Each structure stands twice: as C-alpha cells, then as structure tokens.
Amino acid sequence: MATPKTGTSSEITFSQLKKLITERRLAPLYLLHGEEGYYIDELVKVFEELLPEEERDFNLYTIYGPETGVETIMDVCQRLPMMAEHQVVIVKEAQAIRADALNKLHFYAERPNPSTILVIACRGDKAKGKDLIAAIKKNGIVFESKKVTERNLLPVISDLIRDKNMTVAPKALSMLRDYIGTDLSRLYNEIDKLSFILGPGAMITPEAIERNIGISKDYNNFELVDAINSRNAAKAMTIVEYFRNNPKNNPTVMTMSTLFNHFSNLLIYHYTRDKSQSGYMDALGLKSPWALKNYEAAARAYNVRQTIEIISALRECDCRSKGIGSRQNEYDLLKDLMFRILTSQGIIRM
Missing domain, CATH: 3.40.50.300 (P-loop containing nucleotide triphosphate hydrolases)
Structure with a gap:
C-alpha cells in the first residue's frame, strides 16, 4: 500500500x-x-x-x-x-x-x-x-464530515463544480443554492447530470439550469432579491405570482429562508467596522467579490433601521405562514411581505 x-x-x-x-x-x-x-x-x-x-x-x-x-x-x-x-x-x-x-x-x-x-x-x-x-x-x-449550512453552501457547490472540471456563472451558482439547498444527495446528482450533458470545460449558465433542471432563469429567488434591492415592485410582485402558479419548484419556505439570510447578512454589512472590500467579505464569509455586490446594492436601498424592520416583518410572516395568528394563503402572505419590505420606513416596534 x-x-x-x-x-x-x-x-x-x-x-x-x-x-x-x-x-x-x-x-x-x-x-x-x-x-x-x-x-x-x-x-x-x-x-x-x-x-x-x-x-x-x-x-x-x-x-x-x-x-x-x-x-x-x-x-x-x-x-x-x-x-x-x-x-x-x-x-x-x-x-x-x-x-x-x-x-x-x-x-x-x-x-x-x-x-x-x-x-x-x-x-x-x-x-x-x-x-x-x-x-x-x-x-x-x-x-x-462537517455539516453543510446555508452560510458555507456556496463554496461547497463551487468546489463540486470545479471537481467536475466545469465553471459556473454567478447567477447560476445562486440558483443552485436557492433551489437545491443543503440536500447534498440531490445537489451531487444534479451537478453530475449537468457534467454529463454539458461535458468537461463547460460553464454552467442559468439557461443550462433552466433547460436541464427545470428552474426558471427569470423567476427565482435570486431575481426576487435583485428586484427587492432595486425596489422594483412590479418585478417583485410578478415573481411572487409566478411562484404561486408554480409552487412545486418555488416553496415559500425556501424563499423566506433566502430573504432572511439576505437581510441578516445586510445587517452584518451595516455594522461591519472594516469598510474595505476584504473587511466586508471576511465579515460575511464571502469568497467572491461578485457576491458582495448584492449587499452593496441592498445597503443603498435599506438603511440599518429599515433592515431591522424588515427582519421583524420576515419573522412575523414566518409565524403567520405556520398558522400562528393567520389563515391566509402562503403566497398571499408573501405578497404582503413584499409590500412591507418595499415600503419599509425604519419603524422599529418594541
């Protein structure tokens, strides 16, 4: 041996x-x-x-x-x-x-x-x-064998794709994270499938994911976060309506998790003392400067008090979606949440 x-x-x-x-x-x-x-x-x-x-x-x-x-x-x-x-x-x-x-x-x-x-x-x-x-x-x-969490999932996906001798577009990487999550068995199977179809040296694009995995490149959690960051109400509401009509691939629990992680990280961004690019990346655990652009855009749209108000709204929506104090349809709750996020004024309820 x-x-x-x-x-x-x-x-x-x-x-x-x-x-x-x-x-x-x-x-x-x-x-x-x-x-x-x-x-x-x-x-x-x-x-x-x-x-x-x-x-x-x-x-x-x-x-x-x-x-x-x-x-x-x-x-x-x-x-x-x-x-x-x-x-x-x-x-x-x-x-x-x-x-x-x-x-x-x-x-x-x-x-x-x-x-x-x-x-x-x-x-x-x-x-x-x-x-x-x-x-x-x-x-x-x-x-x-350390537990894979939402926070360290992106490097895990990136490493797996690199092991298959492929590259991935940033948006495609976020799509895989949002819709497959920490289910490693499914994640490995889907990337194996993409490797077989696309071949060595290929780049995994949003179009390739839409074509071969069935996730929409235009109506997904990545695009929803982008719409929220740019305060594009029409786009955000259209995406939520698409989710309602395609619930199998767009469970609200995944959307809520994505939004909560986004705004939790935005709060860290606001309170990070080292305002350099490397300081922000270290605080957020990011590997790529590209991922930082999401939080730079969000910080311009939502200040600290608005971010805290939105996190509170997310917690409330999560409780209501579980039947606590509400019997509304989960996608109606998500639509209400979009309105609360996009119109947030930084009012913190004590």
Missing part, C-alpha cells in the same frame, strides 16, 4: 480523500465522523468497492458497531487477507458504541496490521475517545 501523508488528516476534504482512495494511495486506518452523513455514506461506498468483486466474499468485512464487541473487531483486523494484498474492515454505526469501548480500539490503532484497511464510520456524530483519535491521526487519516 502506498500510504498517504498523515498528521494533517483533520484538514483533508471529501474530494481529496475520495481521490486518494480511488488512486489506491491507502492508509491502514480511517476514521470518518461528523454531522454530515452524506459524505460518510459516499466514502464508505468507495471503500466497499475498493476490492475486486471476486475478493469481496473473503476479504471485505462489514461490521455493525452496536452488535459487535471491540475485541472481535480487533481480532478480525489482525487476520491475514486470503489470496489478496489486503482486507477491508468497515465498522458502521460506530457512533452507537460506548465511548470508553470505542476508545479501546487505540490498542490496535497504535500498531495496525499493514495488510488491513480499517474504516471506522461514525455517521452523524463526532467520535469520542482521545486515545483512538490520536492513534489514527498518527498512523492513518481522520476525516471530519
């Missing part, structure tokens, strides 16, 4: 680790843990397919942590592979093993069998056991 460099394993990304495995640059130990289950599931699949099919019956062991003692896991790992270079041992649901019991695996991890690849998968939670983690960091790779 060509063992990859260890010691910086906590910094490794999903794409980097997947590439190492598929290139068979393997370590004897892997700990996959963290809140984002999708990445862990995908890496486990890669490990399951590491051996040729004819070797899997004898050299691939899938162990369910809650059902198997740690001593048994260590015994399996110490075996020699049968007529093969190595065996693969995958411990699934390891997060369900008691912390003190899981930590006992450090006795094996400190001196791992070089012909065994042990994969410990703690799906949806971080592993506990300092001794085990330290031993795996020394002799293998630790991958923390």
Whole structure:
C-alpha cells in the first residue's frame, strides 16, 4: 500500500480523500465522523468497492458497531487477507458504541496490521475517545464530515463544480443554492447530470439550469432579491405570482429562508467596522467579490433601521405562514411581505 501523508488528516476534504482512495494511495486506518452523513455514506461506498468483486466474499468485512464487541473487531483486523494484498474492515454505526469501548480500539490503532484497511464510520456524530483519535491521526487519516449550512453552501457547490472540471456563472451558482439547498444527495446528482450533458470545460449558465433542471432563469429567488434591492415592485410582485402558479419548484419556505439570510447578512454589512472590500467579505464569509455586490446594492436601498424592520416583518410572516395568528394563503402572505419590505420606513416596534 502506498500510504498517504498523515498528521494533517483533520484538514483533508471529501474530494481529496475520495481521490486518494480511488488512486489506491491507502492508509491502514480511517476514521470518518461528523454531522454530515452524506459524505460518510459516499466514502464508505468507495471503500466497499475498493476490492475486486471476486475478493469481496473473503476479504471485505462489514461490521455493525452496536452488535459487535471491540475485541472481535480487533481480532478480525489482525487476520491475514486470503489470496489478496489486503482486507477491508468497515465498522458502521460506530457512533452507537460506548465511548470508553470505542476508545479501546487505540490498542490496535497504535500498531495496525499493514495488510488491513480499517474504516471506522461514525455517521452523524463526532467520535469520542482521545486515545483512538490520536492513534489514527498518527498512523492513518481522520476525516471530519462537517455539516453543510446555508452560510458555507456556496463554496461547497463551487468546489463540486470545479471537481467536475466545469465553471459556473454567478447567477447560476445562486440558483443552485436557492433551489437545491443543503440536500447534498440531490445537489451531487444534479451537478453530475449537468457534467454529463454539458461535458468537461463547460460553464454552467442559468439557461443550462433552466433547460436541464427545470428552474426558471427569470423567476427565482435570486431575481426576487435583485428586484427587492432595486425596489422594483412590479418585478417583485410578478415573481411572487409566478411562484404561486408554480409552487412545486418555488416553496415559500425556501424563499423566506433566502430573504432572511439576505437581510441578516445586510445587517452584518451595516455594522461591519472594516469598510474595505476584504473587511466586508471576511465579515460575511464571502469568497467572491461578485457576491458582495448584492449587499452593496441592498445597503443603498435599506438603511440599518429599515433592515431591522424588515427582519421583524420576515419573522412575523414566518409565524403567520405556520398558522400562528393567520389563515391566509402562503403566497398571499408573501405578497404582503413584499409590500412591507418595499415600503419599509425604519419603524422599529418594541
């Protein structure tokens, strides 16, 4: 086995680790843990397919942590592979093993069998056991699968598209974020589809998304935010009416989330002390100066007091959309919200 460099394993990304495995640059130990289950599931699949099919019956062991003692896991790992270079041992649901019991695996991890690849998968939670983690960091790779949130979603999408050897237009990137969100399984499937259709080196445009995914390039949350920033009431109301007539692709919960994030970030923009471009980008967690233009336009249209008033209106609309104090149709509520945003005067109710 060509063992990859260890010691910086906590910094490794999903794409980097997947590439190492598929290139068979393997370590004897892997700990996959963290809140984002999708990445862990995908890496486990890669490990399951590491051996040729004819070797899997004898050299691939899938162990369910809650059902198997740690001593048994260590015994399996110490075996020699049968007529093969190595065996693969995958411990699934390891997060369900008691912390003190899981930590006992450090006795094996400190001196791992070089012909065994042990994969410990703690799906949806971080592993506990300092001794085990330290031993795996020394002799293998630790991958923390961090939860993807609205705030860090854009870099995740950008990295995935770059991994497919494609580029993306800024508006198209926002469309993918707004309409697919943090559903990584769907996100990866849609970008795989675009990669297959458009081919390597292509740019993902709003037109390509509209044609192949079914999201309108003219009537979407990106365009709605743009209309609000420019105080274009006619355009904003037209987009909301389009949403009403196409509810499947335009749920109000997604629109409300987009607007709340936009105005929350606008409030951060207003209160950022460092007024330089880099200062604003650091405060907002932005990777591209292009994304900053949205907030520059919004800041010209809505001052601090108006921004606070709008955030209050968004919270109220969210409650009413859930049936608290209102039985109005959700798109009627959204239309009322547009009016309140566009006519905001900075009146803060205490």
